[in-house]
Amino acid sequence: MSVTTIRASSWGSLFNCAYQWEFVHILGHRSPGSPRSQLGTAIHASTAAFDASRINGSGFSAFDTAELFVHTLRNPDFDVDWRGADITLAQAEATGLKLHTMYCNEISPRYDFVAIELTTKxxxxxxxxxxxxxxxxxxxxxxxxxxxDGVGIADVKTGGAAVSKGVAKTGSHAAQIGTYEILYEHTTGEPVTAEAHIIGLKTRGAPEAGVGEIRGAKQMMVGTEEFPGLIQIGAEMLRTGLFPPNPQSFTCSAKYCPRWSTCPYHT
Structure with missing residues (x-):
C-alpha cells in the first residue's frame, strides 16, 4: 500500500499546477518566504490570538494583540529577503496594523467562535x-x-486581491475548505451544516476587509454518483505518478515556482 499525506492547505495548488505541486509537496522543494507571505503570517498570528482571547475569556484588545503582529512580522521562522521587494518592512507593518485593528473591531465581533486553528485527527x-x-x-x-444553521468554517485569507468591492474572493479556496470540513467532522463527530466563510484582508493599496461565502465544498472533495470528487482525481495522479503541468497558471513564474528553472512546459 502507498500512503501519501496531504495537508488541507495544499489541495488547491494541486489543481492549479500539479507539476509544481509534486515538486513542492512530494519531492520537498520550497521557495524562500516572501515579504508579503510573512505579512500574511503575522496578521494571522495576531488575529488568531485576539479570537482565542474571546473564547477563553482573557479579553485581550486589538491593541494588546497587535504586539504579536509586530513580533511575528519582524521575527520570521524562515528566511525572508526584503531587498528589492515591492513593500518595505515599515510599509508592511503599517498595513498589517490597520488590517489587524479592522479585523478585531469590525469582523471578529460578527462571529461566535468555538475553536481556533483546531488540530485534527x-x-x-x-x-x-x-x-x-x-x-x-x-x-x-x-x-x-x-x-x-449550526457549525461552520471561517478562514482568514490575506493578499493583494483578497477583497473586491467589499466581498472576499472565494474561488480558489473551496478545495481547502472542503478538506477542513471533512477533517472537522472526522475529529469531532459533529457535522458541518453551516456555509463556510472566507474572511478576506486586502494587503495591497488601501486596507480593506470583506467576507465571502462558500457552499458545497465538502461535496466537491468527495464527489457524487454523477461525478468524482477531487480526492479521487488527486488519488489517480498519485497512483499513476502523472502530475499535469499548467503553463497558464498564475504561479507559472520564477517568482512563485521553485521548479520553474527546470520545467520544460513554459516559454
Whole structure:
C-alpha cells in the first residue's frame, strides 16, 4: 500500500499546477518566504490570538494583540529577503496594523467562535489500487464558529486581491475548505451544516476587509454518483505518478515556482 499525506492547505495548488505541486509537496522543494507571505503570517498570528482571547475569556484588545503582529512580522521562522521587494518592512507593518485593528473591531465581533486553528485527527482514505490518501494537519488559520444553521468554517485569507468591492474572493479556496470540513467532522463527530466563510484582508493599496461565502465544498472533495470528487482525481495522479503541468497558471513564474528553472512546459 502507498500512503501519501496531504495537508488541507495544499489541495488547491494541486489543481492549479500539479507539476509544481509534486515538486513542492512530494519531492520537498520550497521557495524562500516572501515579504508579503510573512505579512500574511503575522496578521494571522495576531488575529488568531485576539479570537482565542474571546473564547477563553482573557479579553485581550486589538491593541494588546497587535504586539504579536509586530513580533511575528519582524521575527520570521524562515528566511525572508526584503531587498528589492515591492513593500518595505515599515510599509508592511503599517498595513498589517490597520488590517489587524479592522479585523478585531469590525469582523471578529460578527462571529461566535468555538475553536481556533483546531488540530485534527488524520483521516486515511482508501482510493483503490493500493493508494491511500491521508488527510492531515491543523485547520491552518481557520476558525470554527456557530451560527443559526449550526457549525461552520471561517478562514482568514490575506493578499493583494483578497477583497473586491467589499466581498472576499472565494474561488480558489473551496478545495481547502472542503478538506477542513471533512477533517472537522472526522475529529469531532459533529457535522458541518453551516456555509463556510472566507474572511478576506486586502494587503495591497488601501486596507480593506470583506467576507465571502462558500457552499458545497465538502461535496466537491468527495464527489457524487454523477461525478468524482477531487480526492479521487488527486488519488489517480498519485497512483499513476502523472502530475499535469499548467503553463497558464498564475504561479507559472520564477517568482512563485521553485521548479520553474527546470520545467520544460513554459516559454
Amino acid at each position: 488524520p483521516l486515511e482514505i482508501d482510493c483503490g489500487n493500493g493508494v491511500i490518501v491521508r488527510l492531515t494537519g491543523q485547520l491552518d488559520r481557520a476558525r470554527i464558529c456557530k451560527s443559526g
